[in-house]
Every structure is written in structure tokens, then in C-alpha cells.
Amino acid sequence: SQQGEEDPQALSIQEGENATMNCSYKTSINNLQWYRQNSGRGLVHLILIRSNEREKHSGRLRVTLDTSKKSSSLLITASRAADTASYFCATVPSLIQGAQKLVFGQGTRLTINP
């Protein structure tokens, strides 16, 4: 069963603009992870944020987590053509019996136009 749901499913912006993607989930989590996938290739880890954290940064990436709303957002600032990819959120449930599974959302397809 899919827990993470990304929004929007597709996003097209101009180079230099900021891109925001959202992820919602259903059950309580231990951590939430964001990944990038270039077409047909392996997923690359971007950021892991734990349930007791509210915000994390990595270069041009900023991730927020609101556990009361069961949602997270990924912000990419000053986008570049190389940021064109699919972005996925994945959640690790906090319940021990479910913690072994990592549940991915459907992904957001981001296109950066030159």
C-alpha cells in the first residue's frame, strides 16, 4: 500500500525559479526520505528528515516536515536544467512491525525549461 503521495504529479518551471513539491502520508513515521531519479536510472538519496525535526537543508534543497499534518515539502531553489528528474518521497513507519518497509510515493516529474 502506498503511504506517500506526492503533489503535484508533474511540474514545469523556468530555469532559475524555485520548485516546491509536497508529500503527504497516512501513518506516523520514524523518518521521511527524499530521492531523485533521472530517467530510467537508480534513485539518489537527497535528504532524510526524522520525525523530531522540522526542517533540513542541503545546498539548494530545503525539506520541511509537519507531523501534525502528516506532510513534507521539498524546495529546490534557483533551479537548473540538471534538476530535471523525478522526485520521490519515502516514509519509514514508526511502528516497529511496519518499520521494515519503506513506502514510496508516486513521484513528481520536474522539468526545468531553459
Added chain:
Amino acid sequence: EAQVTQNPRYLITVTGKKLTVTCSQNMNHEYMSWYRQDPGLGLRQIYYSMNVEVTDKGDVPEGYKVSRKEKRNFPLILESPSPNQTSLYFCASSPWRGGFQETQYFGPGTRLLVL
């Protein structure tokens, strides 16, 4: 270099012909898993393993088998492949801390076509 390797990268086979996709990691991770990725369905977990000789089903285990005899290897076995197993397969590994998974390290993927 820390990595997860998968072989083969591309495979075309026929219905019913047993095949194995190998996966190996050199990071001494406890946790390993297999996913399949299909258009419109995202990544779905097939099987996972929390350590040697400890494996369990993910969300879509039918038609697949796995084994974890060594910590570094986690092969995916299709005993009798069918066309609905045509997909892009990813192996991943992760450290296991305090009872929870951490960052996943993904292999490059294996594109399988079953005729």
C-alpha cells in the same frame, strides 16, 4: 567506492525460464531490499532482508524468491517468469539503526523483459 551493484543490467527472457538477478553491496549494511518500478505505479517493494537468513515479503512478492546467505548479497530469483514481471528492478541497501531503516543506497537497476 561505496556502492550497490546489480547484474545483469538488461535481460530479455522467455516465459518460464528461471532467472536470477544478483545484488551486492560493499557497505556492510544490514538491510537490503528489492523494488520494482512500473509506469504509473511508482516503486513497490518485493522482498526485504534485515540481516543474514532473515527475509520477509514486501507488497508484491508473488512470483519472486530471495535468499540472504551472506550479508553483502541479496539475489532475486524468478522461478518461472511471466510477462507481467516485465519491469525495472532496483536493489537497495541501508544501515539499520535503532530498529529503523536509514538512507537507502540504490543499485543502477535491471531492466527485464519477459516474452
